[in-house]
Amino acid sequence: MPAVIDEETQALIDGPIAEPVLKRHAIETHALPRPETTVAPVAVRWKYAIGIPLIHLLACLAFVPYFFSWTGVVCAVLGFYVFGTLGINLCYHRLLTHQGLTLPKWLEHTFAVLGVCCLQDTPACWIAMHRIHHKHSDEQPDPHSPLVNFFWGHFGWLMVHNREFLNVNYYQRFTRDILRDPFYMTLERRGVWLRIYLASMLVFFLAGLAIGWPLTGSYWTGVQFGLSLLVWGVFVRTVLVWHITWSVNSITHIWGYRNYETTDSSRNNWLVGLWSNGEGWHNNHHADQRAAAHGHTWWEFDVTWITIRALEKLGLATDVVRPRAWKKT
Ligand SMILES: [Zn+2]
Ligand SMILES: [Zn+2]
Numbered sequence: 001m002p003a004v005i006d007e008e009t010q011a012l013i014d015g016p017i018a019e020p021v022l023k024r025h026a027i028e029t030h031a032l033p034r035p036e037t038t039v040a041p042v043a044v045r046w047k048y049a050i051g052i053p054l055i056h057l058l059a060c061l062a063f064v065p066y067f068f069s070w071t072g073v074v075c076a077v078l079g080f081y082v083f084g085t086l087g088i089n090l091c092y093h094r095l096l097t098h099q100g101l102t103l104p105k106w107l108e109h110t111f112a113v114l115g116v117c118c119l120q121d122t123p124a125c126w127i128a129m130h131r132i133h134h135k136h137s138d139e140q141p142d143p144h145s146p147l148v149n150f151f152w153g154h155f156g157w158l159m160v161h162n163r164e165f166l167n168v169n170y171y172q173r174f175t176r177d178i179l180r181d182p183f184y185m186t187l188e189r190r191g192v193w194l195r196i197y198l199a200s201m202l203v204f205f206l207a208g209l210a211i212g213w214p215l216t217g218s219y220w221t222g223v224q225f226g227l228s229l230l231v232w233g234v235f236v237r238t239v240l241v242w243h244i245t246w247s248v249n250s251i252t253h254i255w256g257y258r259n260y261e262t263t264d265s266s267r268n269n270w271l272v273g274l275w276s277n278g279e280g281w282h283n284n285h286h287a288d289q290r291a292a293a294h295g296h297t298w299w300e301f302d303v304t305w306i307t308i309r310a311l312e313k314l315g316l317a318t319d320v321v322r323p324r325a326w327k328k329t
Pocket of ligand 1: 133248283
């Protein structure tokens, strides 16, 4: 039996409906101050202000030949799909935030752990931030509108405290449906999500060591191979997925075309649409936020939607929500 969701949470999930654009015109944008929910005076969120540059620095080890292996590169590319597309796009965003589909709990939880390995905070925190973004998009108190400035929308907003996200006691009111599940409540316990990320680092390193050592007969070559998987499969991939997610927040609220007359400044951007595996068709998404497909026309290529269709054909994804625009045609 589907869980009963209170009205306030249901409104966050459904969102408003937007009509198709009848005539293309330049949309007016306005400068926006920092969200009024930002803690004043500005308080640096040290966990992010140190963690984000640190992971970037570790990813730069990819330029050192010692840490290179082609297997590492393959791990980064495959990991971009496995962790970024399945974990963030499909699970955190289209499934948990917008309920565009349903998966068996074991698969939903597995994908949620993949999302945790992208170091984008816990599912409940991510979902709360994103639901507030949809509710107040490009207005106060949207946590990451690029109308403040591009860098604020891209990552600046992560570096300072916002009273809505200080801890789960603050953001639980936006995610009551999620936090009913003890699994997501466990991820809120102090440091659990960070320990999962650290464990993923260990898994990549040890897998490389376990393969490289017996294959080459040299312990130190095994260590080198393990480190190459760690640098490429974890650090490079984390940075790649970060900038892809962040570019949806920044670029697709500034540059691109619009299919729908939404009240925000969201756009469809083909570059972001392609490199994010479908999240860049962002104006479509703001116009119909529950739809599990973000590409609404045949040429708006959406790898995440193709994945959802495949899961549906396998009988794993159910209650898949199609765009309203498809039902009309
Ligand atoms: Zn948006
Ligand atoms: Zn969304």
